Amino acid sequence: MATKLSINELKSSFANIKGLELLIGKIIEEEWDEIVGPTPYPSIIDLRAWDHRLLNRYEPFYSPLCDMCCLCTFGKCDLTKGKKGSCGIDIKSQQGKIVLIACLMGAACHATHARHLLDYLIKRKGRDYPIHLGEEIDLEAPLTRLVAGIKPKKLGDLEEVLDYIEKQITHLLSATATGQEANYIDFESKALHAGMIDNLALEVADIAQISALRFPKGDPEAPLVDLGMGVVDKSKPVILCIGHNVAPGSEIINYLEKEGIYGSVEVAGICCTAHDLTRYSTGAKIVGPLSRQLIFVRSGVADVMVLDEECIRTDIIEEAKKVGTRVIVTTDQLCANLPDMTKSPVDLIVKEIASGNTPAVFINNPAKVGEVAVKVALEIAPSRRASTISEEKEILNAVLRCRACGRCRRNCPADLPIDDAVSAARDKNLDLLAQIYDRCLNCARCESDCPEHIPIVSAIRVAAMEKIRNEKYKVRSGRGPIKDTEIRNVGRSIVMGEIPGVIAFVGCANYPNGNKELVEMADEFAKRRYIVLASGCSAMDIARYKDEDGQTLYEKYAGDFDAGCIVNTGSCVSNAHIMGAAVKIANIFAKRKLRGNFEEIADYILNRIGAVAIAWGAQHQKAAAIATGANRLGIPVILGPQGAKFRRAFLGRQDKKEKWMVYNARTGEKVYAGPAPEHLLYVAETKEEAMVTAARLVMRPNDTSKGRMIKLSHYIDLHQKLYGMIPDDFHLFVRNESDLPITMKDQLLKILKERKWEPVEIPDPTLLERQIVRME
Amino acid sequence: MATKLSINELKSSFANIKGLELLIGKIIEEEWDEIVGPTPYPSIIDLRAWDHRLLNRYEPFYSPLCDMCCLCTFGKCDLTKGKKGSCGIDIKSQQGKIVLIACLMGAACHATHARHLLDYLIKRKGRDYPIHLGEEIDLEAPLTRLVAGIKPKKLGDLEEVLDYIEKQITHLLSATATGQEANYIDFESKALHAGMIDNLALEVADIAQISALRFPKGDPEAPLVDLGMGVVDKSKPVILCIGHNVAPGSEIINYLEKEGIYGSVEVAGICCTAHDLTRYSTGAKIVGPLSRQLIFVRSGVADVMVLDEECIRTDIIEEAKKVGTRVIVTTDQLCANLPDMTKSPVDLIVKEIASGNTPAVFINNPAKVGEVAVKVALEIAPSRRASTISEEKEILNAVLRCRACGRCRRNCPADLPIDDAVSAARDKNLDLLAQIYDRCLNCARCESDCPEHIPIVSAIRVAAMEKIRNEKYKVRSGRGPIKDTEIRNVGRSIVMGEIPGVIAFVGCANYPNGNKELVEMADEFAKRRYIVLASGCSAMDIARYKDEDGQTLYEKYAGDFDAGCIVNTGSCVSNAHIMGAAVKIANIFAKRKLRGNFEEIADYILNRIGAVAIAWGAQHQKAAAIATGANRLGIPVILGPQGAKFRRAFLGRQDKKEKWMVYNARTGEKVYAGPAPEHLLYVAETKEEAMVTAARLVMRPNDTSKGRMIKLSHYIDLHQKLYGMIPDDFHLFVRNESDLPITMKDQLLKILKERKWEPVEIPDPTLLERQIVRME
Amino acid sequence: MSATPWQIADIPGPKQAHVLRVEMFPKIAKTLKRPLMVVGSRKEAFEGNDLEKYIVELAKLMNSPLVVSPGLCKNFINFKDIKVICMGIEDLINRLKDKDWKGFDDEGNYDAVIFIAGIYYFQSLMLSTLKHFAPHLKTFSIDRFYHPNAEFSFENMSEKRWIQEIKSLVGMMKSSLH
């Protein structure tokens, strides 16, 4: 402890990582007696053999978005059809490199976010503040135990995990420079490493904030909170938080509470910060995901906008200024060329901002942000200049200029028929524009290319005004981790296959057709008694629809980790708990050791746990990182059609029998186990394909016959319902007759005979030689 | 020390950073009594104010290489003429982001290289091994002291510097993701931070290896060693090392020495590893820079090729295999999908490789690499299959297929008239091809696009065979840092301007017209008694030319840090000593405090030290990082025309008087100090422009009249010689009449009068308010 | 109506599709030995017309099986005398790029793929995969968009005009066979 004190005398932020050393020793030697597995804190190459195994079966499939490379001054190099760049690289390796860069950008976001949070929480609560996720959660940090090989007890213990993460990110980034890694397989191995590192960072961030702030701790009955474009009470002063880091937002609430005026000021959020605000306080409100950012800000409803980090429109400060909304940026991730007033006295800052002298400032201190934001909001709210009817008229007048040139559509990333909609609006029909509202990403690219400078997104807003006003939904606030008790309840059914699968809806809002398809998918799987999870923007978007009874899915289904329920884990960082749940099953139900034992656990999950993630609107580099991390752990991911722009999938080949051999751990024999799961990362063109593919990808070699029968019957049923036919490939998933759904048995048996099907054994499946005679 | 021991029991590579903690306390409290400046271990925002000052004067100038952005699944977004991307970003900020990514890739390379080296050296020598750079160097780590605010005594002390670096890189990378930093000014501030971090990593790497290996320690008379395509003795077994990390190469030499056979096996290198091999042992040979890699490997002269990291052609393993050269890759940066034999016994590996069963392997252990490489080389050398005359004929036959389609030229990054050369060769004239050899980058893009599949690069090799054989040069082995005594000798003359300037030739070999122009430039400045420095590929390329007397510049000029000398600092990481020399002048000569005192020192350098770097062939992301780091420290950099592909320059505007105001520290007044230095980062189209620009950029507000007179006279003289006229702008650099070169005084005075020139005061210049009343 | 990528920034590089005019197609089609028609999931394409019918006719005329993206295969399963395979397009492309793939009839890979009605950006990337990794295949887009990543592609045109073009394509194919 003396050591730690001497460190505290150092002012630099870097010095914060000191003081850990003695503690680590303690944990390892005294507090966690689990034996250390083969790969604690794995280096880039420690898990390379596992990656190569995966990549041999699930080969990288590249769809280059660009044929050129422009990464060094030899470029641009044209890499079309076998041509190589000046550095000798070919398109495959170059695409692998680009994918790795994307995964690293994503992982770096989460690592930085985690570091910011941890620094903040340690400053507030101290390095010794305990990590505690609630009574029924002993396995507090499955990924940290698994990857880092430590059992974190205190906030301070997480610092060394972040040190490790930052080192790995640096080494991986280095490998993307010109003249480093040469082969796409090893680029993908590195991307898988980056993905694992990313997931670890997620966990660090979320368990830190759950422990130290007053978030729900794995509570299936986390409260229902307000969500939607219409939930903000404009009669009150409004503070809008955008981003991912809850620190400034929570300090706003702290300050309001301290002053006793919480409730008379609205605190609302967009993107994951919104999730975390409601986890911090049920009085906070969620406006919506990224895809509602621009329209909401343009409404001018916010008095003050507080930006933290990630997923913030680059032009949002300009947009805010236009409607008189004041802006505070709060982290080193987004300084926006604004004056740094961190060290100025609060009253001066408030005056500068409120007067409009300096309508946007940088304050790198969450507590100060809290006070300033509230004071400014209170001061300027009375004179707020929300959008007026005359402005709306002006917008609709601008629409008259449309000359149907079609440039807006051709610049729209979703290829939405916005030109037709604007033309129709010109002819006084606003319906098409209002329809676009549901599918629109709020990206404003249409606007950007309109030769008539028509404010198209504003026109969409005006056309959908009625809809927007009525957008009031309920979402279950993010509960965080799955309880150990829940794992004990369902672990067996999942591993045996009797719960047909765990389907997680994750990632961003870049959907091909708006959020409704997401809702339909979640509903379908919940109805079929899969376990449904959701996080991030997807968790919000699932709430953005009501059924005939006026209920959102969160009202319709319970929030347990159980068949037929829908769990909102929370913000993007809470994705850790989705991976974590799989890991927990392996540990709690199957008693597999976690500590530094990545390969074995991933092998377990790949072969036994029917979990699949659907990132239907994956857009950000973080989504690439999260998905790739899930893949390394043996969890397949399905992307929407825009996901092809990540440039890489991991695809299996049903038709290549030799790829589907596993060891039977009981005998050591290599046996054919069928294409299960068939792909690790797959891009589906439509929701129909996504659903049927998910139902297929939950199948695992370890399924019992009863489990397989259940999974197969959903697969076949969904296939019939959505494709109109029995699947061509169902026989590949039938090991013996008892795998067949009873109701269709005769019909299917006939087909099996036609297809010359023969039964195979159900192995105790593993890809790892060393699992063959398992010592436990 | 007990702490440290408990750590050593931990196996993970990560745990290596432990054990430092107590030491730091010691250093700070006991061993370095310099007061801590304002910014030890600066965060991203600690030096932002300095950056904004620089960026206000030297505004970012963007030349987009691509109008589109493809970084997330919203893309591609077209950003032409004011259009914004789906995330709201405009082209300026997007370009700032791309520049930041490049700088980070570069910084990550150096950080990773430094970490690899340090881990290796600590493993060999122990964490307590002293940092010692020779008798006349007390200021061992100017950048570390300046930036980190620590005085490293032992190898182990450097670990925390790398921790810091890795953290900064991660946070900066995070800011490049979609929806983070919004403004180009702050992207550039972050790029400057990345550059500074990069330079710090350079220093860590080089002082560690200089201390722990037997490198020259700042020796002006470091030995002359062999360099050139013709220096390798093919009659011996040949081991070729390519890359930047000397660990495996030095272990090859260790093993040869141990076995007593050093001298009977050739150890040669390409790229910076070659520099460092000769620093380790004068018996090693330098083949050349990156631009000789392909041709040399195709010659088949190497029996074994050992690859470490950075600047390695992605296809070089395939090329080596074609000529029977065996390959060992050695680091996590380049695994190349090769089997990991790190843990196999040496004899087995040797057998596998030598037999050709597994001609290329991955061995992640330098000592093992050393042994294996030697044994394989000895075994296979007798049957080496070097290129034969019949193959050469075959190549020249292929040339006959040329149909003069011109595709080769249009795919050549240097726009070389390779089509004409091949056509001429078809008509039996090989001269043009041989001329191309001198300018060719060895990138093979021409070949890659030839519809006739003519092996163009091989044809160049054959045509230049005679030249290649005779390429035997001498280069002074990299001496590393500048001695404190040298600084004392010349510090004053530099700061007063009486030594006209320090010109450093740095960076890669992507020259517009081959290396000869580089030689001419270096010669010109050395002749004029500037202090000339060189590093990396440039230091090699300066040696690749002999004068009438058969001497290279290294033979012609002494190796001191003094007027009219040429210093080879060494490999890329030795660039740290170029920055370091400037810092040392501020500290040793001017007694400015270093510790955590970045702003003041950078301000000092910018206003007083006439140093300029010329990166004539800057190609790699590392070059972008190094240059940007130099810029933050106040050192201008000139790039060759390809450098425009980095997409950003920092340009001053002579014609805007308000941009050139400085404080006079003596009085606090703001005074006009002239456009000195005019630019921070400038792309010159030709060597003439580079030379004249360098002569202009060495001018500093602090120059005494005598110093300014000397600088001006070189500037005017070079301008007349190369441009044919007196510069339009010389009057801007004349503060009073005594600044004028005596020999031209009358002529110049007349012009001054025409231009309505008026004298101004020579200030004690600074950009920092707090320097106005300086306390020392 | 010009040969610029439908989505403005969908510019892959120097290699971009040759413009395909309807009247060129029958001639080209004759040179193909094992063509494969692939229908994507751009559902709007099928509204208020008989596109399915023309597609099926075309496939029959070319003697090609029909792979239909899962989002739309229901529209095709009731046609007679035509082999309809309901399969994810990415999965299909992954097989097509493997020269040694056995095809749907075990007789080997195809020699040409004709795409229609795909979601533009997704289709573009699938064509990119084939452009880079399937030198053994010719690729055609007869969608209403100019697809730079195809080897031959229709120009951009309106939905209405496009249906006309498809109709006349069927007509020309018929007469070219007779």
Added chain:
Amino acid sequence: MSATPWQIADIPGPKQAHVLRVEMFPKIAKTLKRPLMVVGSRKEAFEGNDLEKYIVELAKLMNSPLVVSPGLCKNFINFKDIKVICMGIEDLINRLKDKDWKGFDDEGNYDAVIFIAGIYYFQSLMLSTLKHFAPHLKTFSIDRFYHPNAEFSFENMSEKRWIQEIKSLVGMMKSSLH
């Protein structure tokens, strides 16, 4: 001889230069109020011809000063009746993109810039800067390369043909003035 970027991969994006034919230029030139001619440093361009002479003539005909890149200004300093400025091109571009720049005669920025004889890749990027950041300027390349980043550019052509074109350009300009 086609309007594809001279360096194959020099494809910036959707916006690429209109092809400029010699006969179009005199007409366009008449509409320009303050043109500026800029000569780059592609030294080979000046070998074995009188290019300097034609350039000077052209500049005079357009009433334009001549900015010459430092690598070549020696070739131009001896011409009479023409203002030759020897200035780094990047520095020049940096000023040109500033609408408020005063120009070389203190009368303000120019309205058009005509480039010739630049090093291709460098020239391309300087044109890119103007394309993005100088909407107030028209840019022309009359070099022998198609420069996509210019607003108007010659097509690719051989050195020989190009000199012919420049000559006839001078001729046409002359007769258009008389």
